[in-house]
Amino acid sequence: MSAGQESRVHGSPAQDGTTFEALRTQLQEAATAFADGPDALEGILLGIVDDVDRAVREPLEVFPVCHHSPASAVAMARRLREKQPKVVYLELCEDMAPLLTELRNCRLPVAVQAFASEVDGFPAEWAPLSVVAPITEASAEYQAIAYALDTPGVELVLVDRSSDHVFQWQADDGAQSPGEPADPDAPPAEEEAALHGDAVGVEIGDLRPRFAELEEHLLHHGRVRHWSEWWHQYVELPLGDSDHDTYRQVMLLIGSLFRRLAPGDPARVRVDEDRERHMWTRMRRHLAASGTDPAECLYVCGAFHAASRVAEFGVHGADTFEISPPSASTWQYGLIPSSHAAIEAQFGLAAGSVSIAATQWAKNLKRTRIRPFRLDGQAGTKKAAKPRKAVAAAAAPDSPSDRAADMLSGFLRRPPVLDPLDEAELLGWSVEIVRAARRSGYLASTADAIAVFETSILLAGMRDRAKPTPYDFQDAAITCIEKDSVPGRRDVRRLVEIMMGGDRIGRVGYDALPPLARDVHDRLAPIGLKLQQRGVQRALLDMASRPELEKCSDVLWMLRHLMPPGTARPIMGERRLGERPIQESWDLALGTHQRALIELGYEGVSIEQVLEQRLRRTAYGPQATTATVLQAVEDATLHLRSRRLADELGTRALEVLATERSVDGAPEVLQRVRRLLAHYRTSEPALPAWIESFVKTGYAHYCTLLPTAFTDEDATVRQVGAMLGFLFSMESLALSLGCDRTQLELAFAQSHPQEPAKLALLWAAEVHLGRLSRTELRARCDELLGNPLVVPAYPRYLSGFLHALEPVPQLADFVVEAVSNAFARLPDPVLLPWLPTLITTLRSGGAESVPLLIREAGRIFPGRLTALDAWVPPWLEQTSPAALPRARGRAAALLTAHPQTCDAVAALLGCDAAWSGPAPAPSGAALIARHPDTARALEALLAAR
Structure with missing residues (x-):
């Protein structure tokens, strides 16, 4: 053992507490002179010296x-x-x-x-x-x-x-x-x-x-x-x-x-x-x-x-x-x-x-x-160059007495060292900041560079500094260059930071990435981009000429699902059930979001595994709803093409649906079930068992909740309309699977809404079920417009009819008629405030119904402006006194031309009268007399042709 090592173990002059004795004496005298009493301040100052002495004397x-x-x-x-x-x-x-x-x-x-x-x-x-x-x-x-x-x-x-x-x-x-x-109000x-x-x-x-x-x-x-x-x-x-x-x-x-x-x-x-x-x-x-x-x-x-x-x-x-x-x-x-x-x-x-x-x-x-x-x-x-071997004197460890020498006394008594002004460095800073300011849109000149130089020296002198620090220079640049506004996206403070070295951003090399991240880079290699480079890069995928890029497309769609927004953003192309991509264009920023990709690697060894885990976590989580589970089923089918996982998650959706007691997710459930049904009907020989059970359970479930939803204030018109859309669109499949239509009839018999929008929705549903004729519905609307007390609430009825297009799309012509009558007859104080509500309703909840309305309005309204003055709406023609005989004559001619159709319809309606002669005038006239609405409908069809 060397002498220095022995002194560390067995004791040294530093361990007797005399090394910092002079400093202790000075601090004790200062505490007595400047404090009310020597105890408080002396305890702090001497305790600091003891802490330093203890750490310095430590053998390690x-x-x-x-x-x-x-x-x-x-x-x-x-x-x-x-x-x-x-x-x-x-x-x-x-x-x-x-x-x-x-x-x-x-x-x-x-x-x-x-x-x-x-x-x-x-x-x-x-x-x-x-x-x-x-x-x-x-x-x-x-x-x-x-x-x-x-x-x-x-x-x-x-x-x-x-x-x-x-x-x-x-x-x-x-x-x-x-x-x-820590601060919820802090800016992002x-x-x-x-x-x-x-x-x-x-x-x-x-x-x-x-x-x-x-x-x-x-x-x-x-x-x-x-x-x-x-x-x-x-x-x-x-x-x-x-x-x-x-x-x-x-x-x-x-x-x-x-x-x-x-x-x-x-x-x-x-x-x-x-x-x-x-x-x-x-x-x-x-x-x-x-x-x-x-x-x-x-x-x-x-x-x-x-x-x-x-x-x-x-x-x-x-x-x-x-x-x-x-x-x-x-x-x-x-x-x-x-x-x-x-x-x-x-x-x-x-x-x-x-x-x-x-x-x-x-x-x-x-x-x-x-x-x-x-x-x-x-x-x-x-x-870096290899370090030289230390000489023998340097290799020997220092003794504690040498290491514990009192250096604090001299350091604390020493006046501050005045670093001489480096004019060349400061001048270079001033010229560079003016050059950077010009590139960022500032109207800076050589005079500004001189002003920054002199102001930096002035600020340093005011702060008792012989040499301007980077912070003094930053204040001077802001004062001299930045005026009323910032012309670019960077202010002068940011320009100084960039000039002083900028925000250096690190990068994890390929060999240090987790297996998942390396797998992603390998699978995207055919694209030919530098994926570790920061910034946004455009990738063009032409799967028609390069079929191997289809696998890259699969990876990108999964990354879009798993990674933060902006990592993989599709510019052209979309992925839907039952469709194969042909060409796609992507904006990729994997280098910018490298941290998220690395953290993704902590969850699994492949993105398929991570996606499956997340879909299961979503489906079996405590906040899972039927809509979210169906979305997981769609993602499993779309991205993973896993029938096994889709069936498992579909069964889970059936379980969640049976436990739900609200209709909050009915619109999304309807859309996703429709898409899945269309996909399975075109790509599978038979429907999966889980979706058949889902339709049966959903039919009974929504029939049970329908009367409550009509009267519940928390249930919106869009949600009730989605319920009716599920019941009407899935009715044939549900009945074929063993459901009873009596459930639906009882549900409507127990539904008594009071809100105008839901009441209009109920009327539209009754028209679909045959419980209400169009003539009666039109008469009710005319009665509403004729009642001054109800006129202010009439736009709410129209909102209900607009949402009724989801379950009853065949009412599109009637909705066009109702909206036209509203514009014609409602007073401006009622109509104008309702227009923003109409627009927001169509934009938020009726995006799919707008094309239907536009197509129906194009069929009804004249195509030329000159024909508008002489144009009479079809619904006004149907209610005119001369409309009925003309409709009967056209209907009789049509029935004469097609006697087999007339016989079939007459037999269905219970008419036993036979034809007399070649012209079926008696039976046709009797049929028209018994069903005038049918005659009007035929007349409208012929007029359209």
Whole structure:
């Protein structure tokens, strides 16, 4: 054992508590001078020094970092090359370790994700569970990962709580659901900012004051707008090129300060301390199992956790913490693309701060000449040179007395270093922002560039800065360039962010994708597009000339069903039951929605499997309705072409229908059953058993609910019309399967609606059943128009007739007549307010009936404008006194020409009179006299011809 190692174990001058004695004395005197009493402030200040001293004297070196801090990344790279530890303990979820090797196949930034779609042991409304840990190149954790994975003989051990424990402890604290936003009134996030979705973010070094008054005080006296700017000005810049001891002690000081001034939230304090107990317990167990010397290890954690005061802290801490077992939830792991904007949105950072940090990281590397660590083959980065072997003096571990030297006293007494103004850099910024503003439509000129340059220097001087920061430059650019309005889609603030590095968006490489995502890319390869590229790409599929593209079409339609909107959007072509595609055109954005495709891979190994699982989940879910289950049946038939699954889900639809007690889904049920029946009748030799049972059950079910629906205020006219459409269109099939028509007759006998629209719907249904003639229906409508008390409600009757076209389409001519009479006879105060209702009714619920009405109106109304003045509506001709003899004469001539038809109809109606002579005048006249409506109908038919 070396002398340095022996001093760590058996004691050193640093362990006698004298290393920071001078600093303790100064702080004690300051507390006595500036506070009312020495107790409160002295306890905080001296406690901070004790925290720093304790962490510095720990045999296992504690390396405090801040999340995505260039200063932390530079200090980490420098320390790794100096110390060359054999074991790196990293504050990251321990179950994410197998994914870190796949980082070399990605382009940073990306996020390591743990995902659980089916939960066991957590509230069901939390599903799906998702935890992400974003990683950028300008972060200390990436430097540690790259060093450990590419250096032979080095072991990387993740020691933080697992993803399962993240939600276990959240449930114990009674926290809100992970997917529930903290602010329901918050505006929706942009596409890049939503790359992480509703995932819970895990970061190394959540170093920010939890005491709101403290943060407000720092921002006010620092003359900055937000926390990211304060950190950049007062921490990043001073520590960017500091030595290791100064960096470590300052970060420990900040972590201890924020920790001691944090509000005493018991739940949050318990979670923080449990994380620290968990990490130290894992490290001690690993040291005991591997026999590694703590002096050859490095513990990378957030500065907030480095200044811990739990009893388990340190190699010689107490072993009293019990790690609870994970829940029964099944977790999947993968890498998802991330971006600077997504990291800023998830962790509450200022917009553009991560991009500025990346720029600062590049500057620090150039200024300090430190070679960073990069994974071999890392996409989007230059190949790093192999690190040189350290000399013998550097390989020996430092003694604790050297590491524990008091660097804080000198750092805190040292005046701020005035970085000289880099005029060339500032001038380049000013010229570039004017050029970018011109491209975005601003009327910027060279004078604006000069104004931005001078204003940046002016703002920096007003804020006691010798050199303008990127935030000063951003304020100056907004002041000088952005006037009253933004001519393009990007404002000056966004242009500055892009100029400083932009929102870099990561990408997961093909080799790091889950099997489902790779399968999708392989099956879409015949299209010939770069599917991993971000943005929208147009794909043209001509299945007539290239039949192999039909399989690509199948994949695209399934992706459209499973993926978020915009991933696969059909421009030309549609998929219907019983039809085969010929040509299609698609807009694809798989690269933009790569995260959703990766999460899809957590649910299965193929998109067919995932689609089947989701259809079953929808059909057997607690919120399943008959309409949703029938939609699942249609999707299974359309996309999977699975008769087995369709029959299973159809049986489930029959079960759900039998338990429903409302008619909310009747319109959708009617449409889907009609489509499925038409498909099975044309493609199958016989109807499936489930759909026959569905028609029988549905007929009895809707007959039972019909009287209640007519009087229920919650049941709309469209829903009742859909019920009648089901009963009338399925009646022949239902009767052939054994249903009794008496059920329908009893249902109508018990129906007594009071609402005008439903009453009109009932009249139309009675016409279809033969319980009411058209003459009687027309007389009722005339009576309504003639009653001044009922005239204001007449449009509601017309709405009922419009919805009646669904169950009784043969009433189209009568609906045209009723609407025409309304326009002719209703007063303007009644007619004009009703017109918007008519339009919305036709647009929302009568889209399928509009062509029928237009076709019928085209048949009835004259085709030329000149014929309109002499035109008489057919319904007025039928009611004129001369109409009946003329109708009888035409009907007699028609019956004479077709005596067999007349004999058949006479026999059906019970007329036994025989023909006398060649002309059937007596029997025809008798038939016309008994049935004048038939004569009028024939006359109208002949007139139309």
